[in-house]
Amino acid sequence: MYEFSVIGGKTAREIIGRSRPDVVDVVRDTYLAHHDGDSVNPDSYFLRFPEKPDARIIALPAHLGGSADVAGIKWISSFPANIERGIPRASAALLLNDYETGYPFACLEASQISAARTAASAVLAAEQLTGGRGAGRLTVVGAGIIARNILEFFKARDWEIGSVTVHDRSEEYAGALAAHVTGTLDYPADCESDLATALTGADVVVLATTAGVPYIVDPRAFAPGQVILNISLRDIGPELIEGAYNIVDDVDHCLKADTSPHLAEQKYGDRHFITGTLAQVIRGEVATGTDKPVIFSPFGLGVLDLAVGLYVFRRAQEAGEDVRVEDFFGETTRW
Template sequence: MFTFDIVPGGTVRDVLRDGRRDIIDLVDRTYRLHEAGRTVNPDSYFLRFPEKPDSRIIALPAFLGPESGVAGIKWIASFPENTRSGAPRASAVLVLNDYETGYPVACLEAAAISSARTAASAALAARTLRPAGYQGSTIAVVGAGVIARNICDYLHAADCVPGSWLVHDLHEPSGQALVEHLRATGRAPAAFTTDLGEALAADTVVFATTALKPYVTTPFKPGQLVLHISLRDLAPEVVLAAQNILDDVDHCLKADTSPHLAEQATGSRDFVTGTLAGVLNGEVTPDAERPVVFSPFGLGVLDLAVGAFVLERARRDGTAIDIPDFFGETRRW
């Protein structure tokens, strides 16, 4: 009851690297569990800073349901200016709680967990929303940071391997670094482009940027799949011209995401086609005559599911660090 473990970043990274296919399947199951109403996923809470409007720290509490017995919270900071010094934009911790007692049982380094669940979500959507596959097609990645690298790795794990990769980033050294990563790990040619328009014309476009406001104003074409992971790249008219698949409608339509701006522009949610879980369950079928945009807000239940997976593997392998006497009092009297 009173055990408490720390799982450091190196251990988290190793578990995730060796379990990408398992993580994709886990995200699939968790989406379906959430769609069935068997989880609790409250609104995220944003701590903002008046002098640093581009920075925030977000709390994502969640509960995976009585069967799992896992509750918890992710506390994740997004400070885009970190990238100027070469540091990652995001840092995070995840605290897991026992459902029976409420006591915390572990604290995990969670930037890697957050990145993995995001990437697995993108890969699951890529596999589901383009059932014809990727042979001979081009995937363009707009934004070349940690999230983008992880998405590419998870696309490989999901067997979403294109005929070629195209990378665009305003910071060319980052873009070239992702190109080199793809050349070293991928199974297809990769190239960097300074032309955003060239990237936007690809068969599949992945957005993994730090954009705060829309800058893409030209609608996509039928047959294109857009993995809109960074959520704020597309102008409302682009969203309205597409079939829109979200992870959770209420969560996604807030915080000035592109779908939220589309809702504000129209006063309606009629542009929302459905959720990814709805597609997975066969309840939603996107229209092939229109482009498809997947916009995931990011659900705390995914962090819990992946975090619990990492904790179980770390405990099994003896790489979780037990903290004796973490709790100051273990008896009422």
């Protein structure tokens, strides 16, 4: 009852690496539980710094019911300047709490978990919105860690992809990701320096950048029927959002913090452009067509971190890969 475990990032990545298809299923089940009201997922809390306006640390508290019945919080930082130092932009920790007693029972390095739940939700959305597991051409905009994880999840879910096009402002990063795709994931890949060319003809587009304001504003940027995974949330101008089918993870959560859908709400004064949530698509309650682009914008729900974190924790315990901290709690009786 009073045990406390620590699970490092290397262990978390190894567990995720050998169970990516299962993680997608965990994310799917969590979306449905959230849709059914079996969760508590309050607003995220942002810690910002006056002298570093692009940096932030975000707290995502949540509770997930059902067989998980776990509470917790993810504390994730985003410092874009880290990229210039050659280190990842994001770092995170996840604390899991027992729902019966409130006692924390595990702390996990969570950048791997955050990347995995983000990638799993992207691939799940692609499967639901395309109706299959194939794309003649897939374009990735932003050649960072999130993009790499998403492509690894596509591979793990046995997607048939004719070719992958990578666009990034950095030729070095684009080349590195393309080499990984070709050498490790066994998909043909190339780099394209022109954004419009990279987007044209792609069946699926993955936006995984650190953009803070929209830069995709040409009304012809996306084609009817094209599926756009708007993972970085702020790349697309409000006019393009208004002219597309829009699927989100949670409407109220997604329409805040100047995301592209939030900018569209501010511009048009309502939410008429929202088609529904991914859970509604899974349940068959809403559908998209091929007469307009289809955009999936996931704000990122804390319950997903809990679900994936709990999955990793359980697998680590089963394999004896967690580190037990003896006497973590100084007092375990009242007297």
